[in-house]
Amino acid sequence: MKLFIHQGACSLSPHIISRELGLDVEIVPVDRKTHRTADGRDFLALNPDGYVPALELDNGEIVIEGAAIVQYLAALRPEAELVPADPRGRRIVQSLLSFIATEIHKPMAQLLMPAYAAISDTLRTVVAKRLDGLATRLDGSYLLGEQFTVADAYLFVCLNWSQWNGVDLSRWPKFEAFMQRVGKRPKVLAALAEEGLFPRAGGVFFAPR
Numbered sequence: 001m002k003l004f005i006h007q008g009a010c011s012l013s014p015h016i017i018s019r020e021l022g023l024d025v026e027i028v029p030v031d032r033k034t035h036r037t038a039d040g041r042d043f044l045a046l047n048p049d050g051y052v053p054a055l056e057l058d059n060g061e062i063v064i065e066g067a068a069i070v071q072y073l074a075a076l077r078p079e080a081e082l083v084p085a086d087p088r089g090r091r092i093v094q095s096l097l098s099f100i101a102t103e104i105h106k107p108m109a110q111l112l113m114p115a116y117a118a119i120s121d122t123l124r125t126v127v128a129k130r131l132d133g134l135a136t137r138l139d140g141s142y143l144l145g146e147q148f149t150v151a152d153a154y155l156f157v158c159l160n161w162s163q164w165n166g167v168d169l170s171r172w173p174k175f176e177a178f179m180q181r182v183g184k185r186p187k188v189l190a191a192l193a194e195e196g197l198f199p200r201a202g203g204v205f206f207a208p209r
């Protein structure tokens with residue numbers, strides 16, 4: 001399988017999951033401007049939306065949408081329970097993936113885009129409200145308590161953007177501790193390093209050196 005990515009983008013979430021699961025997934029960067037893949041193809045022919053992540057299966061099929069890709073990967077190694085096996089845990093993870101995709105990922109990413117500069121204060125207010133809500137359910141080490149799941153990897157990646165988009169993560173000590181906790185997982189560190197991202201001195205974020 002091949003996973004098409006941009007450095008540090010939302011594609012880092014399925015990248016982390018592939019490493020946590022020990023799957024044989026080749027990481028293929030895509031040039032943001034030219035849409036050429038590092039293996040010499042036109043990315044728009046693979047995903048006409050131009051979005052990473054996209055996962056190319058060994059039979060050539062393309063899986064799109066980060067939330068779907070991580071669930072697909074987790075299903076290849078169900079014993080790892082990165083999506084819980086029990087129906088309650090599973091539905092909570094599915095709700096979280098949907099919430100993170102629509103309520104956190106989108107506005108956090110828009111805050112990095114010049115086209116949204118005029119409404120950046122509104123976006124920051126909305127994100128803060130959503131993070132206030134999410135923080136109330138972070139009582140243990142991870143969103144589901146002590147069990148690391150695909151939702152944690154996704155949230156970790158989106159929160160890492162707050163070093164660049166003006167969202168002040170220090171308002172939520174719980175999320176700062178979460179960043180440090182997830183960022184210490186060996187497979188997470190390996191995926192970050194593979195994308196050229198390293199711990200920032202004295203902080204909770206990961207960035208190019």
Ligand SMILES: N[C@@H](CCC(=O)N[C@@H](CS)C(=O)NCC(=O)O)C(=O)O
Nearest residue numbers: 009010032050051052053065066067
């Ligand atoms: N709905 C898609 C959105 C993916 C998305 O927003 N990807 C961004 C990176 S985080 C992207 O590829 N943007 C196009 C670009 O930067 O050129 C998903 O959830 O997978």
